[in-house]
Amino acid sequence: MKTPTQPSPAPMDLSLTMSGSAVSRFFPILGEGLLVRGPGAESVEGFLQKAAGVSPAYLKDVVQTVFLDGRALDDCSTTVLGDGAVLALSAAMPGLAGAVLRRGGFYAAMRRPISHEGGGAAAAGAEITVTLKLFNLVARDLGPGLLGRGILLPGSRLKDFIARQGRWIWKGCRGATVDGRRVGVEEVPGLIRPGREVVLTVASEQ
Amino acid sequence: MEKILRINMGADGGPKVKTEPVGSYAGMGGRALTSAIVSKEVPPTCHPLSEDNKLVIAPGLLSGSAAAMSGRISVGCKSPLTGGIKEANSGGQPSQMIGRLGYAAIVLEGKPKDDALYRVYINKDKVEIKADKSLKMLGNYAVAEKMKAEYGDKVSCISIGPAGEMKMAAASVAFTDMEFRPTRHAGRGGVGAVMGSKGVKVIVVDDAGCKARSPKDAEKFKEANKAFVAGLRKHPVTGQGLPTYGTNVLTNVLNEAGAYPTKNFMWGRFDGCSKISGETQAETENARGGEGSATHGCHRGCVIRCSGTFYDKDGHYLTKQPEYETVWAHGGNCGIDDLDAIAMLDRLDDDYGLDTIEMGATIGVAMEAGIAKFGDAQAAINLVKEVGKGTPLGRILGNGAAVTGRVFGVERVPVVKGQAMPAYDPRGVQGIGVTYATTTQGADHTAGYAVTANILGVGGKVDALKPEGQIELSRNLQIATAAIDSTGMCLFIAFAILDQPDTFQALLDLLGSFGGRKLTGDDVVGLGKSILKMEREFNAKAGFTKEMDRLPDYFKKEKLPPHNVTFMVKDSDLDQVFNW
Numbered sequence: 001m002k003t004p005t006q007p008s009p010a011p012m013d014l015s016l017t018m019s020g021s022a023v024s025r026f027f028p029i030l031g032e033g034l035l036v037r038g039p040g041a042e043s044v045e046g047f048l049q050k051a052a053g054v055s056p057a058y059l060k061d062v063v064q065t066v067f068l069d070g071r072a073l074d075d076c077s078t079t080v081l082g083d084g085a086v087l088a089l090s091a092a093m094p095g096l097a098g099a100v101l102r103r104g105g106f107y108a109a110m111r112r113p114i115s116h117e118g119g120g121a122a123a124a125g126a127e128i129t130v131t132l133k134l135f136n137l138v139a140r141d142l143g144p145g146l147l148g149r150g151i152l153l154p155g156s157r158l159k160d161f162i163a164r165q166g167r168w169i170w171k172g173c174r175g176a177t178v179d180g181r182r183v184g185v186e187e188v189p190g191l192i193r194p195g196r197e198v199v200l201t202v203a204s205e206q
Numbered sequence: 207m208e209k210i211l212r213i214n215m216g217a218d219g220g221p222k223v224k225t226e227p228v229g230s231y232a233g234m235g236g237r238a239l240t241s242a243i244v245s246k247e248v249p250p251t252c253h254p255l256s257e258d259n260k261l262v263i264a265p266g267l268l269s270g271s272a273a274a275m276s277g278r279i280s281v282g283c284k285s286p287l288t289g290g291i292k293e294a295n296s297g298g299q300p301s302q303m304i305g306r307l308g309y310a311a312i313v314l315e316g317k318p319k320d321d322a323l324y325r326v327y328i329n330k331d332k333v334e335i336k337a338d339k340s341l342k343m344l345g346n347y348a349v350a351e352k353m354k355a356e357y358g359d360k361v362s363c364i365s366i367g368p369a370g371e372m373k374m375a376a377a378s379v380a381f382t383d384m385e386f387r388p389t390r391h392a393g394r395g396g397v398g399a400v401m402g403s404k405g406v407k408v409i410v411v412d413d414a415g416c417k418a419r420s421p422k423d424a425e426k427f428k429e430a431n432k433a434f435v436a437g438l439r440k441h442p443v444t445g446q447g448l449p450t451y452g453t454n455v456l457t458n459v460l461n462e463a464g465a466y467p468t469k470n471f472m473w474g475r476f477d478g479c480s481k482i483s484g485e486t487q488a489e490t491e492n493a494r495g496g497e498g499s500a501t502h503g504c505h506r507g508c509v510i511r512c513s514g515t516f517y518d519k520d521g522h523y524l525t526k527q528p529e530y531e532t533v534w535a536h537g538g539n540c541g542i543d544d545l546d547a548i549a550m551l552d553r554l555d556d557d558y559g560l561d562t563i564e565m566g567a568t569i570g571v572a573m574e575a576g577i578a579k580f581g582d583a584q585a586a587i588n589l590v591k592e593v594g595k596g597t598p599l600g601r602i603l604g605n606g607a608a609v610t611g612r613v614f615g616v617e618r619v620p621v622v623k624g625q626a627m628p629a630y631d632p633r634g635v636q637g638i639g640v641t642y643a644t645t646t647q648g649a650d651h652t653a654g655y656a657v658t659a660n661i662l663g664v665g666g667k668v669d670a671l672k673p674e675g676q677i678e679l680s681r682n683l684q685i686a687t688a689a690i691d692s693t694g695m696c697l698f699i700a701f702a703i704l705d706q707p708d709t710f711q712a713l714l715d716l717l718g719s720f721g722g723r724k725l726t727g728d729d730v731v732g733l734g735k736s737i738l739k740m741e742r743e744f745n746a747k748a749g750f751t752k753e754m755d756r757l758p759d760y761f762k763k764e765k766l767p768p769h770n771v772t773f774m775v776k777d778s779d780l781d782q783v784f785n786w
Contacts, residue, residue, distance in 0.1 A: 025493065028486045031458050062442070067462045070475075070768055088462045092442045094512075094698060095456055095530075096638060096655050096683065097630050101463055106704075109675045110637025113771040114463055135458045136485060137446055164481060166519070168493040 011152060011197040014188065015177045022172025023204045027143045029161045030134040033086070034151040035197070040126040044068065044076040044087065052132060054089075054142065063138055064092035065101050071116035074104045080120040083128035091137035147202040156194035163189060174205050207235070207270070207310040207419070211333065213326065215404045216257050216316025221324060221335045228310050233721070235267030237293040238692035238737050239311055240282025244291055245740040250747035254286035254396070255373055255403040257317035263304070263364065263379075263409075264312075266694010270305020270419040273427075273716055274435045276694045277301045277505030279381065285395035287375040287564070287606055288623040288648040290745040294397045295652065295691060297504030298381025298390035299362035303413040304328075305694075318405035323371070327357070329412040341407040343368045345557035345594075346380040346388035353410050359386050365408040367559025370398030372596050374604030375624075376564040377402065380556065383504060389526040390504050393561035394650060395625060396606075422722030430715035434699075435509050437709030441702040448512035448698060449501045453530040454484030456629075457538075464769045465634025466534070467627070469541045469580045470570035471620045474631055474766045478543025482533050487545060488514070494521050502527070510698050516549045525553035528562070531651070534629035535566020540573055540586055547583035551590055558594040560604065565590060567607040567626030575614035618764075623648035623754055632757055633766040633773050640680035640775055644755045644783040646741035654683035655697050676775055681783050685734035688741075692733060693717065735786065742784060752781050 018025070038051025044066065048054035054063075059076060066073040067088040073079060081087065093101065100107040108115065134142055162169055170185045177183065178191050192198060210231065212224045228234075234242055240262040252258035261283045268276035279301035285292035304312065307330060318324070322337040341349060346367045353363050362382045369377035377398030380388035392398075421427035438444040447455055457479055460466040464474035480486060488500035494517040503511045514527030528536075528549055536542060536551040555562045569586050572578060577599075578585035592600035602613050607626040611619030620627040625648025632639025641654035690697055695713070703710040710727075718725040761773040 021497065025489055028480060028483065028489055031483060031485055032480045064442075065459060070462060070464050072463060088458075090459050090462075091447055092701070093456060093459050094443050094448055094453060094701060096641075096651065097456060097460060097465070097635055098443065099701070099704065100635055100637060101459060107637065107679060110679055111463070111465075111635050113636060113774070114465060114634050114769050133458075133462065135462075135483075136451055136455050137442070139485065140450070168490065171493055 009196050011199045012155065012192065013179050013199050014192070015201040015203070017174040017203050017205050019172040019174055019205055023144055023147060023202050024140070025165065025169050025171070026147055026200070026202050027139040029153070029158065030139040030143055030146070030151070032157055032161065033131040033133045034146070034153055036130050036132045037127055038130070040083065040128040042081060044073065044079050044081055047081045047130065051130070053145065062091055062141065063089045064103055065090040065098070066103055068116045071114055072101050072111055073116040073118070074108065075118045076103070079116070079118040081128065081130055082120055083126070086131045086133070088133035088135060089138045090135040144204065147200070148204070150199045150201040153198050153200055155192050155196045155198050158198050158200060159189060159192040159194055162192070207265070207305055207308055209308055210311045210313060211309050211328070212313045212315060213333070213335065214316045215314060215318050215324070215406065223333045223335065231310065234692065235269070235310065236264055236278065236280040236692040236694050237282070237295070237688060238733060239264040240280045240293050241291060241737050241740050243311065243313060244282050244284065245744040248284050250284070250744050251749070252284060254284045254289070254400060259284045259400055259403070261314040261397065261400045261404055262311050264310060265301040265305040267692060267717065268720055269301040269694040270303070271421060271720060272418050273431055273720065274438070274507055274509050275696045275699055277507050278694045278696055279304070279392070280691060281379050281392035281397045283397055283400040284748070285397070285648070286373070286399045287396040288625050290623060290648070290748055290750055291646055291741045292395035292397060293647065293691065294379070294392035294394045296379070296381045296390045296392040297508070297696070298383050299505055300364050300381050300411045301694060302506060303362050303411040305419055306413040306416040307411070312409065314401065314404040314406055317403060322405055323407045324405050325407055326409040327412065328409065330415050338407070343371060346559055347557050349408050350382055350386055350388045353408060354386050357410055357412060360414060361410050361412040363388065363408055363410055365559070366398045366401045367557055368594055368596065369559045369604055370402035371407070372601070372604065373399040373402045374593070374601070375399055375609070376561050376568065376604050376606045378559050378561050380559055383526065384506060387526070389556055391556065391561070393563065395648065398559050421720040423719040426715060426719035430712050430719055433712035434709060434716055437702045437706050437712055438509055438699065441705060441709070443701040444510045444698060448510050451484035451488045452500065452512050452514055452527050454487050454528070454533050456530045457483040457533060458485065460630065463634060464766070465631045466538055467620070467629060467631045468538045470539060470574045470618055471631060472618070474634055475768055476538035479538065481543040482537045482545050482548060484530070487527065487533070490545060491516055491527060500527060508696065510696065512698060519546060524549050525556060528552040531629045532562035532566070535563050536569070536586060539566050539570045541580035542583045542586060544583045547587065550587055554587065554590045554594065558590070560590070560593065563628050564606050564626045565593070567620060568603050568610045571607045571611045571616050571619055572603060572614065574618060575616050577614065618760055619758065621649060622757060623750070625649050631766055633761055633771045634769065636773060636775055637676045637679050639757055639761070639773050640676050640780065640783065641684060643757050643780050644680065645684060646738065646745055652697060653687055654680050655687050655700065677779050677782050681786065684738060685731060687734070688737040689730045689734035692737065738784065755780050
C-alpha cells in the first residue's frame with residue numbers, strides 16, 4: 001500500500017526591519033542561493049526578467065560574469081533554463097581570473113574546459129524552480145529590492161547563515177515578525193525549522 | 207632617482223655604505239631594475255644565502271611622484287625557494303619615501319662575518335647602520351613599534367620577522383602601511399631569507415625634508431594624472447568591486463566556476479566558500495569596525511583602496527583585510543571555513559614574516575601528509591606557530607610546500623620551480639596554468655596578470671578559439687605584467703586599461719610627461735620583453751631547462767571535480783611561450 005505523502009508545509013514568513021544600511025548584513029546569503037520560481041522554456045535573460053525583475057540592460061551592462069550549473073556562460077539570450085538549474089550572477093571581477101571568466105571576454109579561451117556550451121530546452125508553460133546566486137555588486141544592487149519583496153530560502157540555509165553571523169547580524173535590527181506575530185530577535189533562530197522553507201523579507205527603516 | 211645606495215654588509219671593519227650614480231641602469235625602476243642588477247651582478251650559480259647574492263629593493267619609475275597608484279616596490283635577488291631570479295612586489299609607504307630620497311634602489315651586498323643583526327636608518331643627510339641585539343627574533347609588529355618609538359611615526363620600515371632571521375625559504379620582507387603596521391609584504395620566493403642572510407633586520411626610511419619628485423612636463427603630468435584617476439574611479443572593477451569587497455571578491459566566483467583549489471588541490475569547489483567569501487568578509491569588517499572598514503588603501507596615493515581592516519569578535523584590530531590568495535591558502539586549500547581563524551593566520555604570517563600563499567599551500571601539503579586534519583583551524587594556527595618558534599617541524603614547514611612534501615612523502619605538491627601555486631586551479635583556468643608553468647618566477651599568478659595584452663597588441667591578434675591561443679595569451683600577459691611591474695604602478699590598474707583606451711593613454715601620458723618623452727604601447731612591450739629576456743637568461747645560467755617549465759604530472763592525470771578536467775596544454779606548446 002502506498003503511503004500518502006505529507007504535503008509540504010507552507011513556507012514560514014519571516015519579516016525583519018533593519019535600520020538604514022544594516023540590510024546589507026543579509027546580502028551574503030544571496031550568494032548562497034535563493035529559490036526563484038518562474039516560467040519554463042525561457043532563455044536566461046527572459047527568465048531573469050520575468051521571474052526576478054532583472055532587466056536585460058542591467059544583465060548586459062553590469063552582470064559581466066554568469067555561471068549556469070557551475071560553467072561560465074557567454075550567451076544569455078539563447079541559452080534556455082531547465083528546472084533545477086543553478087544560475088549565478090556576478091559583476092566584473094578583478095584579476096586575470098576575473099577577465100577570463102567574463103562573459104564573451106577577450107580571455108575567455110583560457111577557460112574553455114569549464115565554459116557552458118549554451119543551448120538547452122524545456123517544456124513551455126511548466127513552472128520551473130531555479131537556484132539563483134547573486135554575488136558582489138549584483139547582490140548589492142538587486143538585494144534591497146529582492147529582500148524587500150521577500151526571498152524564498154531553504155530553512156536550513158537561513159538557520160546556518162544566522163548562526164554563523166553571531167550577534168553582529170542583529171546590529172541595527174528594529175523588529176521581527178514570524179508568520180505575522182511579533183517576536184524578539186533572539187527568538188528568531190529557534191523558530192526556523194531546517195525542513196521548512198522560509199520567505200525572508202528584510203525591509204529598511206530609513 | 208639618480209643614485210643607487212649600496213650597503214656592503216661583509217666589508218672589513220663592518221658594513222660600508224656607497225652611493226653611486228645609476229649609470230647604465232638609468233631609466234629603469236621596479237622589476238626592470240631589480241632584474242637588471244641581479245642578472246648583471248649576481249653569479250647565477252651562487253648559493254642564494256651566500257655573500258655573492260644581492261638583495262635589491264627598487265621603487266617604481268613613478269614612485270615618489272604625485273602619480274596615483276605609484277607606490278609599489280620591487281624586491282629582487284636569486285631566490286632561495288626557486289633557485290632562479292626573483293622579483294617580489296609590495297605596497298606600503300617605503301616606495302614613495304625611497305623615491306623622494308632620490309634612490310633608484312637600495313642594494314644589500316656581501317654578508318656579515320659574524321652573527322650580528324643590524325638596523326639601517328636612511329634620511330636625506332645620512333645612512334646609519336647599527337648592530338642591535340635587541341631586535342633578535344622580534345616579530346615585525348614589535349619591530350615597527352620599536353622603530354616608531356625611536357624615530358616617530360613619519361618614517362616607514364622595511365623589516366623581516368623571525369622567519370627571515372632563520373633564513374626560511376618562505377620568508378617575506380615586510381613594509382609598513384599608512385598606520386605604521388607591517389602588513390604589506392614582498393612575499394614570494396624567500397626574499398626575507400636573503401635579507402636575513404645579509405644580517406639586516408630593519409631599514410628605516412625617513413623622507414623628512416624631501417619633496418615629491420618633479421615631472422619634466424608638470425602641466426601634462428597633472429592632466430594625465432587627473433584623467434588616469436578618473437578612469438580608475440569610473441571603472442566597475444577599480445571604482446566599485448575592489449573598493450567594496452577587496453580581492454577576496456573572487457572567492458565566490460572561482461568556487462562557482464569549479465576552479466577554486468580545495469584541500470590541497472583535490473577538488474575545485476569548497477563547501478564552506480560562502481563563509482569566507484569577500485562579501486561575508488566585507489560585511490563582517492563593516493559590522494565589527496564600522497562602515498568603511500572594508501575599504502582602505504595599501505599606500506598613500508592609492509585610489510582603488512582594495513584593502514581593509516579586519517577586527518576580531520570583540521571589535522579589536524587583528525590584521526589588515528586578508529587578500530583573496532591568503533583567504534584561499536589558509537582557508538579553502540586547508541578546508542578551513544572560519545574567517546577569524548584565517549585572519550589570525552594572516553596576522554601570524556605578517557608578524558613572523560612569511561608568505562601567506564606558500565604557508566597555506568605548505569599546511570595543505572602537511573594536512574595531506576596527516577600532520578593535521580583538513581578543516582582543523584587550531585591545528586593550522588599551531589603549525590604556523592611552530593614556524594615562528596623555529597622548532598624542527600617549523601623549520602621544515604617554513605621552507606615551503608616542496609620541502610614539506612619531500613620530507614613527508616607527499617606526491618600531490620602544487621609547485622612549479624619549487625614555488626607554491628596560488629588560488630586558481632590550472633585545470634579549470636588552463637591559461638593561468640601556462641603562466642604558472644613558464645614564468646621565470648615559479649608558480650605565480652601575478653606574473654601574467656596585467657590584462658592589457660589586447661590593448662598593447664603584443665604578438666599580433668590572438669585567435670581565442672585555437673589551442674595555441676592559450677600560449678599567446680600567456681606570453682602577452684607576461685610581457686605586459688613585467689612592464690607594469692617596473693613602473694611602480696599597482697597591477698590592478700590593468701582593468702581600467704583593458705576596457706578604457708583613454709585610461710591607457712592617460713597612463714602613457716603620465717609616464718611620458720614624467721620622463722619628458724612620448725611613450726607608445728610599443729615602448730611598453732619592448733620594456734616587458736627585455737625584462738623577461740634578462741630573467742630567462744639568468745635562469746638558464748642557473749641551470750633551468752625547459753623541462754622545468756612544467757606543471758607537476760598529477761595535474762595532467764588527476765581529474766578535478768566537479769568538471770573533471772585535467773591540464774591539457776601540451777609540453778611542446780609550453781616551449782613556445784617565449785618564442786617571440
